[in-house]
Amino acid sequence: xxxxxRCTESPxxxxxxxxxxxxxxxxxxxxxxxxxxxxxxxxxxxxxCYKLYARPLDRLKELFVSSRRYHQxxxxxxxxxxxxxxxxxxxxxxxxxxxxxxxxxxxxGVARPSSGTVEVAGRVGALLELxxxxxxxxxxxxxxxxxxxxxxxxxxxTEALVPEIIAFAELDDFIDxxxxxxSSGMYMRLGFAVxxxxxxDILITDEVLAVGDEAFQKKCIRRMEAFLGQGKTLLFCxxxxxxxxxxxxxxxxxxxxxxxxxxxxxxxxxxxxxxLRGLEAQEEQQTEPQPVADASLPSRLRQVRLLGxxxxxxxxxxxxxxxxxxxxxxxxxxxxxxFAVGHVRRNDKFGVYGIFSDMDRxxxxxxxxxxxxxxxxxxxxxxxxxxTFRTHVLDPSGLRMFDTVEKDFSVRGESRExxxxxxxxxxxx
Amino acid sequence: xxxxxxxxxxLLATMVRREIGARFAGTSLxxxxxxxxxxxxxxxxxxxxxxxxxxxxxEGGHGFAEFVFCGLxxxxxxxxxxxxxxxxxxxxxxxxxxxxxxxxxxxVSVVLASFLVQGVGFLLFLLGLMLWKGTFIxxxxxxxxxxxxxxxxxxxxMGMLLACGNVFFRDVEQLATAGFTLWFFLTPILYPxxxxxxxxxxxxxxxxxxxxxxxxxxxILSGNLNLGGALAYGVCCAVGLFWFGRYxxxxxxxxxxxxx
Numbered sequence: 001x002x003x004x005x006r007c008t009e010s011p012x013x014x015x016x017x018x019x020x021x022x023x024x025x026x027x028x029x030x031x032x033x034x035x036x037x038x039x040x041x042x043x044x045x046x047x048x049c050y051k052l053y054a055r056p057l058d059r060l061k062e063l064f065v066s067s068r069r070y071h072q073x074x075x076x077x078x079x080x081x082x083x084x085x086x087x088x089x090x091x092x093x094x095x096x097x098x099x100x101x102x103x104x105x106x107x108x109g110v111a112r113p114s115s116g117t118v119e120v121a122g123r124v125g126a127l128l129e130l131x132x133x134x135x136x137x138x139x140x141x142x143x144x145x146x147x148x149x150x151x152x153x154x155x156x157x158t159e160a161l162v163p164e165i166i167a168f169a170e171l172d173d174f175i176d177x178x179x180x181x182x183s184s185g186m187y188m189r190l191g192f193a194v195x196x197x198x199x200x201d202i203l204i205t206d207e208v209l210a211v212g213d214e215a216f217q218k219k220c221i222r223r224m225e226a227f228l229g230q231g232k233t234l235l236f237c238x239x240x241x242x243x244x245x246x247x248x249x250x251x252x253x254x255x256x257x258x259x260x261x262x263x264x265x266x267x268x269x270x271x272x273x274x275x276l277r278g279l280e281a282q283e284e285q286q287t288e289p290q291p292v293a294d295a296s297l298p299s300r301l302r303q304v305r306l307l308g309x310x311x312x313x314x315x316x317x318x319x320x321x322x323x324x325x326x327x328x329x330x331x332x333x334x335x336x337x338x339f340a341v342g343h344v345r346r347n348d349k350f351g352v353y354g355i356f357s358d359m360d361r362x363x364x365x366x367x368x369x370x371x372x373x374x375x376x377x378x379x380x381x382x383x384x385x386x387x388t389f390r391t392h393v394l395d396p397s398g399l400r401m402f403d404t405v406e407k408d409f410s411v412r413g414e415s416r417e418x419x420x421x422x423x424x425x426x427x428x429x
Numbered sequence: 430x431x432x433x434x435x436x437x438x439x440l441l442a443t444m445v446r447r448e449i450g451a452r453f454a455g456t457s458l459x460x461x462x463x464x465x466x467x468x469x470x471x472x473x474x475x476x477x478x479x480x481x482x483x484x485x486x487x488e489g490g491h492g493f494a495e496f497v498f499c500g501l502x503x504x505x506x507x508x509x510x511x512x513x514x515x516x517x518x519x520x521x522x523x524x525x526x527x528x529x530x531x532x533x534x535x536x537v538s539v540v541l542a543s544f545l546v547q548g549v550g551f552l553l554f555l556l557g558l559m560l561w562k563g564t565f566i567x568x569x570x571x572x573x574x575x576x577x578x579x580x581x582x583x584x585x586x587m588g589m590l591l592a593c594g595n596v597f598f599r600d601v602e603q604l605a606t607a608g609f610t611l612w613f614f615l616t617p618i619l620y621p622x623x624x625x626x627x628x629x630x631x632x633x634x635x636x637x638x639x640x641x642x643x644x645x646x647x648x649i650l651s652g653n654l655n656l657g658g659a660l661a662y663g664v665c666c667a668v669g670l671f672w673f674g675r676y677x678x679x680x681x682x683x684x685x686x687x688x689x
Contacts, residue, residue, distance in 0.1 A: 050687060060598065105686060109529035112683030128527040135447065137454040146447055149440040150530050 038121075039083050040202055040233045041107060045116035046080040048102050049073050076102040077257045080116070084250070086201070089234035091244030091265055093272050094254035100237045101206055103254065104128060107235060108204050122233070125151065125200025131191030136180035140171055140190055143179050147194045161197050168223070169193040189216060196223055202233045221247065241269040245416050266414050267384070274385055278347035299337055299393050299402040302371070303328040306389065306407045317380050319413035319422070325376040329393040329403070332370060336363050338398035339374045342390035343382065345420065346408060352382065352420050358398045381422040384413045437531055444538035449546060463546045464553070467505055471498060474619060487621050491650050495558055499646040500618035502554065506547035507580050507638070508609050510540040514588025515595050515605050522689040532685065533678055536588045544581060555649065569652035575660075576644035582667040583637060586674030593681040596688050616642055634659075637666035 051071040053059050058070035077099040084090055092100045105111040106118050108126035133150050134143045144165055148158040166175050169189040179187065196203065203224070224247055228234055238244050244251055244265055251268035253261040261268045307324040308314040317323055331337050342354040357364065357374060364372040389407040394400060415422075434441060453459040471494065478484045479493045487496045517535040518525055525532055559565050594601040616638045617625065625633055633639055640663030648654055 056598070105526075110526060111686040124529065126527070126529060129523070132527040133521075133524045135451060137451060138447070142447075146443055149443045150524070150528055152440075152530075154439050155443075 038085065039119075040086045040088075040121050041082065041084040041235065042119045043080050043082045043107070043116065046077065046082070046103075046106060046113055046118060047075060047115035048077040048099075048106060048111065049075050049114040075114075075257050077106070077254075080252075080254075080259055082252060082259075082262070084233055084235070086122075086233050087228070087231040088250060089228050089236065089248040091248035091251040091269070092235065092237040092254065093239070093241070093244060093251055093269065094260070095276075097256075098254040099257040100254055101128070102257075104204050104206050104235065104237055120202065122201030123152070123199075125195050125198060125203045127192070127195045127203065127205040129191075129206070130188045130195075131179075134179050134187070134191065137178055139178055140166075140169075140175040140182070143190070144194055147191075148198060151195070151198050151200075153198055165190075165193045165197045168197065168219075185213065185216065192220055192223075196227065200232070202235065203227060204235045206237045207239070241273055242418070245269055264414060266416050270384055270415075274347050277345070277350075281348040284348075298333065299329055299331045299395070301327060301391060301393050301403045301405045302330050304391050304405045304407060306409060315407070315409040317409060317411050319384060319411055319415060320379065320381065322377055322379050323389075323409070325378075325389060325391060325407070326373070327376070327391050327393070327405075328367070328371060328373045329364070330370055331372055331393075334369050335396045336366065336372055337396060337402075338394040339364060339376070340392040340394060340398075340401075341376050341378075342392075343378075344388045344390050346386040346388050350420070352387070356394070356398055380411055381424075382411045383415055383417055383419065383421060384411050386410045434534075434537065437534060440530075441534050441538055441541075444534055445541045445545070448538050448542040452542070452546070460546070460549075464550045467502060467547070467550055470505075471501060474501070478619065495562075495650070496621070496646070497619060498554060498558065499649045500616070500642045502547060502551040503576065503580060503642065503645050504613060504616065504618055504638070506544045506551070507584050507641075508613065509547060510543035510584040511587045511591060512605060512609060513539045513543060514584075515591040515602050517588065518592045518685060519595050519599070519602075519689065526686045526689055532682060533589065533675070536592050536678070537585060540581065540584045540588050544577075544584070558649075566649060566652055569648055569654075572648045572654045573645070575654065576641045576648070579637075579641050579644075579663055579667040582671040583641070586667070586670035586672070589674035589678040590670075593678055596681065596685055612636075612638070618642060634662075637663045637670075639663075641667075 050073075052074050053062075053071050062068070062070040080103060082090075092103060094100050102111070104126070105128065106113050107120060108124055108128065109118075109120070110126070110128070131147075133147055135146070138146070141162070144162055145155065145158050148161070149155075153161075166172060169186070169192075171186060171190060174182065174186060179190075182190070205224075221243070224234060224236075228247070234247065236244065236248055248265040250263070251261075251265040251272075252259060253268050253272050261271055303326070305313055305326040306315060307326065308317065309322055311324075325341060327339055329337055329339070339357040340354065343352040344350065345352055362374070364374040367373050387409055389409065391405050391407065392401050393403050395402065453462060456462060458465070474497050475494045478497075484493050487493055514536045517539045518532065521535055524530075525535075555566075591601055591605055595605075615632065616636060617633070622633070622639060622643060640659040644654055644660060644663070654660075
């Protein structure tokens, strides 16, 4: 996965720089020619800085009275280089406060960048919030006309789209009622219907799928998929990795205002989930006391080697590749010990699978009077991510654990499957 | 901005319609309220000055009520336009923060809506006045476009400045309310300009609303317009403030989303 992309595509004619503060009317004539294969959204070294004042009066002071700095700079976004071609969909992920919404605001032209540039070619349908600008006293129909006008449509254009909007929002019986009488679900349906029916070239949505019932979410996703099918561009901000994986080819992971990762949606979301589990595990570790290690260990693992298919030591495997562990234990009493191997997902210490040699009725090979050796081969059906083999040596009865050695490894590959491991399966019909 | 006004004609018309509608939404008397407020003010001033203070005729034999009417209605349109503009951006924070659109239309639509609403009342009363006096201003009435245009330019310029100011400092809203009350009494609406003492005359010369109010009044009451230095000053002020307001708004626009 490439961390921070540098876009090298050739520049497209007639960009619309928001950065210069020019008023570009949404849907204005000069920006409707979309380059077919070139970029549609491009940001270079994009940053946004907010000035924080302790009190409102400080702002006045700084402006008129003294030359002292009263504000603190807060960089909500820094050094973002992003390039999207038409037909591409990009998910923006990250923890709360990582700058996702700021990025969308800059791209949709609502806010002005503090550094760098944003260029957008095409009509932007920004859906930063559902039902923006609806007036509660007006009817749904009146609000459709107003909302569409705000997005740059003329009356006649809206007229033609109204039936489609009403049908999508499923509001036939209520469309001539004031919006204040709508349930929140009806309100959102109408907002989503208006913003997506006006056929923007670039659709920017911020967490709109987080609200609404499942049926509505499915409907929205179908519409977004249809939208992508038309070769349009989607910028999609979500906390749902499932939605990002389903709708997006690319993903951008923001962390404290900086690009942490940029690449295929599958690998970036997996890496982000890994990171999240790591955070959780850290919290757990802080709350749980660590078990005290037993000081007197009669047996110990002298050597543990992790081998790939070519019999070379490695710690990187492809999904489905066979891994081999070789363990050598020193046993003072000379009795054949029990070995155990655990497959653990590294960040949250989730035990995927564990097996003891005595369960499979396998006895280790005796090397000399006090040394035993055993091999363990496994087909790694684990989904891409970071894992640990935890190897143990136990007493002959398999009840007392003497020593533990951990071997970290990672599984590479691109997969949109969910869960921890790939189970043998087939589809039937 | 003029380009924005023409490309967004439809949006502007929609916004003005919505602004007017929203103002009276849910009231049972609706648009009548826009008449009631000025009538109450006009009646009040007439009672205090004509009945209690026994002010007789003012300036060339006109009754006090018709004298005040000529200045009061245009002032109310101007004041309402400006005071409503102050919150045009802050009250629409959710739209300004979430949607990329020509936000100056928020101010322009508020100003136009105020002038339209007050304009209807003004025309009705003008008609009543003419029927009552039996005189018709006729061709001179066309001259009303001059003070009206000036007041509009002034209001849009003022409105933009106030709307921007209020985004960064919410004190502007309070300041404007007090300021406009002061401005009202410093404009010769309840008294003729010739009663102003020499000693504070300079204070009034700077006020562009003096020329505008005078223009309205002389067109309605005497059917002519004095194209003097005062009017020229009014034109300069209106155009200058309009240009400056537009310029300031353009500079501030990009920061709205950050400060709201």
